[in-house]
Amino acid sequence: MTFATHAYGLPESLEGQPYTLATYYLQAESDENADAKAASLAVGQSIGTWTEVPGVTPEMLAHHLARVTGVYEVPPVELRGQLPDGQRSYIVQIAFPEANFGDQLPLLLTTVLGNDISTAARIKLLDLRVSRELAGRLGGPRFGLEGIRQKTGVTDRALILNVLKPCTGFPPEAAVPWFEESARAGSDVIKDDELLADVSFNRLERRVRLFHETAERVYQETGHRALYCANITDRADRTLENLRRAAELGADLVMVNAVAAGLGTLQAVTAHSQLPVLAHFAGYNAMSEAPGSGLASPLLLGKLLRLAGADAVSFPSPYSAYPLLGENFARIARALRLPLFEIKPSLPVPGGGIHPATAARIVRELGNDVMLTVGGGIQGHPGGAGAGVRALHAALRAAAQGQPLAEAAKESPELAAALDRWPA
Amino acid sequence: MTFATHAYGLPESLEGQPYTLATYYLQAESDENADAKAASLAVGQSIGTWTEVPGVTPEMLAHHLARVTGVYEVPPVELRGQLPDGQRSYIVQIAFPEANFGDQLPLLLTTVLGNDISTAARIKLLDLRVSRELAGRLGGPRFGLEGIRQKTGVTDRALILNVLKPCTGFPPEAAVPWFEESARAGSDVIKDDELLADVSFNRLERRVRLFHETAERVYQETGHRALYCANITDRADRTLENLRRAAELGADLVMVNAVAAGLGTLQAVTAHSQLPVLAHFAGYNAMSEAPGSGLASPLLLGKLLRLAGADAVSFPSPYSAYPLLGENFARIARALRLPLFEIKPSLPVPGGGIHPATAARIVRELGNDVMLTVGGGIQGHPGGAGAGVRALHAALRAAAQGQPLAEAAKESPELAAALDRWPA
Numbered sequence: 001m002t003f004a005t006h007a008y009g010l011p012e013s014l015e016g017q018p019y020t021l022a023t024y025y026l027q028a029e030s031d032e033n034a035d036a037k038a039a040s041l042a043v044g045q046s047i048g049t050w051t052e053v054p055g056v057t058p059e060m061l062a063h064h065l066a067r068v069t070g071v072y073e074v075p076p077v078e079l080r081g082q083l084p085d086g087q088r089s090y091i092v093q094i095a096f097p098e099a100n101f102g103d104q105l106p107l108l109l110t111t112v113l114g115n116d117i118s119t120a121a122r123i124k125l126l127d128l129r130v131s132r133e134l135a136g137r138l139g140g141p142r143f144g145l146e147g148i149r150q151k152t153g154v155t156d157r158a159l160i161l162n163v164l165k166p167c168t169g170f171p172p173e174a175a176v177p178w179f180e181e182s183a184r185a186g187s188d189v190i191k192d193d194e195l196l197a198d199v200s201f202n203r204l205e206r207r208v209r210l211f212h213e214t215a216e217r218v219y220q221e222t223g224h225r226a227l228y229c230a231n232i233t234d235r236a237d238r239t240l241e242n243l244r245r246a247a248e249l250g251a252d253l254v255m256v257n258a259v260a261a262g263l264g265t266l267q268a269v270t271a272h273s274q275l276p277v278l279a280h281f282a283g284y285n286a287m288s289e290a291p292g293s294g295l296a297s298p299l300l301l302g303k304l305l306r307l308a309g310a311d312a313v314s315f316p317s318p319y320s321a322y323p324l325l326g327e328n329f330a331r332i333a334r335a336l337r338l339p340l341f342e343i344k345p346s347l348p349v350p351g352g353g354i355h356p357a358t359a360a361r362i363v364r365e366l367g368n369d370v371m372l373t374v375g376g377g378i379q380g381h382p383g384g385a386g387a388g389v390r391a392l393h394a395a396l397r398a399a400a401q402g403q404p405l406a407e408a409a410k411e412s413p414e415l416a417a418a419l420d421r422w423p424a
Numbered sequence: 425m426t427f428a429t430h431a432y433g434l435p436e437s438l439e440g441q442p443y444t445l446a447t448y449y450l451q452a453e454s455d456e457n458a459d460a461k462a463a464s465l466a467v468g469q470s471i472g473t474w475t476e477v478p479g480v481t482p483e484m485l486a487h488h489l490a491r492v493t494g495v496y497e498v499p500p501v502e503l504r505g506q507l508p509d510g511q512r513s514y515i516v517q518i519a520f521p522e523a524n525f526g527d528q529l530p531l532l533l534t535t536v537l538g539n540d541i542s543t544a545a546r547i548k549l550l551d552l553r554v555s556r557e558l559a560g561r562l563g564g565p566r567f568g569l570e571g572i573r574q575k576t577g578v579t580d581r582a583l584i585l586n587v588l589k590p591c592t593g594f595p596p597e598a599a600v601p602w603f604e605e606s607a608r609a610g611s612d613v614i615k616d617d618e619l620l621a622d623v624s625f626n627r628l629e630r631r632v633r634l635f636h637e638t639a640e641r642v643y644q645e646t647g648h649r650a651l652y653c654a655n656i657t658d659r660a661d662r663t664l665e666n667l668r669r670a671a672e673l674g675a676d677l678v679m680v681n682a683v684a685a686g687l688g689t690l691q692a693v694t695a696h697s698q699l700p701v702l703a704h705f706a707g708y709n710a711m712s713e714a715p716g717s718g719l720a721s722p723l724l725l726g727k728l729l730r731l732a733g734a735d736a737v738s739f740p741s742p743y744s745a746y747p748l749l750g751e752n753f754a755r756i757a758r759a760l761r762l763p764l765f766e767i768k769p770s771l772p773v774p775g776g777g778i779h780p781a782t783a784a785r786i787v788r789e790l791g792n793d794v795m796l797t798v799g800g801g802i803q804g805h806p807g808g809a810g811a812g813v814r815a816l817h818a819a820l821r822a823a824a825q826g827q828p829l830a831e832a833a834k835e836s837p838e839l840a841a842a843l844d845r846w847p848a
Contacts, residue, residue, distance in 0.1 A: 008762055023494065025496065025499065025500045035754065035755070069553075072449065072550045072551065074498040074513050074515060075716065076548055076550055076715050076720055078712060078748065078749060079749060080747040081747055083749075089498050089499065089513075091515040124500055126500055127494055127496065289502055289503060291500055291501050291506055323503045323505055324502065325501065325503060325504055325507075327459055328502045330459065331459070331495075
């Protein structure tokens, strides 16, 4: 590594130039030099190749070479007799000059996850700290948590997002009664499943038109307007075309399967959208679940989707069959709402196994500023979808006031029935 | 933890206020919530106590509350089935507002190592990233690596620091012939052992006077002036008095047993010294060797002593009986010389098991900008101390030019004899 000795520095060595600080988990054999490996990654993922090439100037090094800023062994041994058997583990931090990728998320991901890193190392990307400059250029959500709250008119409790089920396989007309029932029951937002977008048997254009009419009709009759979130996911150019048509025809929000479609597509949608954008997590598992590779879900589903402009982000709850760690669940929500320069908070949208008891638990853990994705917990209520939504409302109001559910159930037979069916 | 939910943030949440970012290794039980533990440390080591107290204002929170900026589990599991047996390990980063400690290193150490951290957690401090403001106020070395080189007049090879042996137990007069022999042999710097300072049987004042005269006499006769580094360590007030007297009486450098005396004493010495200051590592082991507590040696011996103004820092080599990991050795040297705002590099001074073969190896690993502490490798040479220093000179010149020692030994019988006695 000709340049390896130049690849150490403090973030301060890039001072005056905005940089993104990447935090990795790195595994190495006992006899490998992790410092050298980290330096090699910093070089390989910025100006370097595996061998010296002509044309590298001091200016290139100063402005474009990534720098290793920390290599922390876990456990942090200092003496030979303290070495663990077999593999050793490290947290490595590398500062990448943002000039190398600008505000282009696909090129940023290529830099922090690319060739040398994904093929040469056993490494997982855990965090990215972008500069104020880059955060400003990425922009984050246009509406965010507060903007979506304003559209629903709900200020004092967690929001309810009903997913229409079955997921797919039906024409738009068949879903109108389901949409209507959910809207009448008082769902705040109703959305397509991630498995349904613009397909041959269920065209987006037709669906948006029908659901918009239905929402209007229910509003005229009941005074409650449920918002419709349309899944516009397709190849990039068609996704943007779907966005334009969905907005024209009356969708209130749009959804992009952001991991499956790619962050570049999400970025294009949020740049053009006049509607709040919900980013769905489907497929994230393939990138995040392995402890030793890929990128951590609080980064992918939390910080990156928020920076890419997602106003709301759906992610799995730990209260379903999916064995997500509770800590990780809280970290995703935290990454969506933590102070981050002037970037607005995104609305956390947990889903999976949510009924009144788990809904109240999530509000205790994450607070009111969430939108809960509920399917079976509404449609599966013994008294039907209407009773299901009312039971949830009662549970969320109780949770917002710190009132035990058992007490609230005394005044809501629908909540009592739900707690009977789905105990805490 | 009343304030725990306020203790999460990005470093950016402290933007506009200088902060020091502390990196810790933290162990926790499988069922402990490490995020909550980290938040509790951030609160406990800044404005908080273990319970709510009156008087905490939003301004206090904004300007003085430390913030957790990262909790990275190692390995970074996301699912319940991936949990390790028994304890879990984390790297935690916490940003501390520098207003809380100013440029006072003892208060900084109290903050990042104090009560809650040392008594409530299984935790080791691995790194501190200070702001440009704090680095500027601490100031770092006045002379540094380059300043000491200039005083020796040696520009093209590693420097030789001879320690007078035996360590202690003799009067100043007894050591004059040892000093003279070492100076005549061509040692660049000659220093007291860390076990000898101002003691009843060997007063610093008398020793400095005698050694200074001896160095002058050898210079008049040979043209080579060996520099004398006097150990001024004592209680804080006397250390400063020792500094004043040593400088008046002709010492060229002063040494402080910086870990044993404390960083506050070192800081006072470097603030007042007109001579380069060598900080000695003795006693650091007690603070650094445990993987699960204390603070890492690259931070303590590297970055902190440099920030405290040490122009040179002695630390153990991995080529003696002491089982220091090679990586850790390199990290200490790196911390002393890496770019760090406008702070000058400190001169790394490895010691332990150094003879021509290990000296050449250290130069290959760390480069020429080191001063090698040699005792037995000089005085133990078969041809005596003069031959010992000349053998080292030959080895260091060869190492500086990338010449194999075996080849250099063809032109230096003294190097050949040293390599016979102490093979590579």
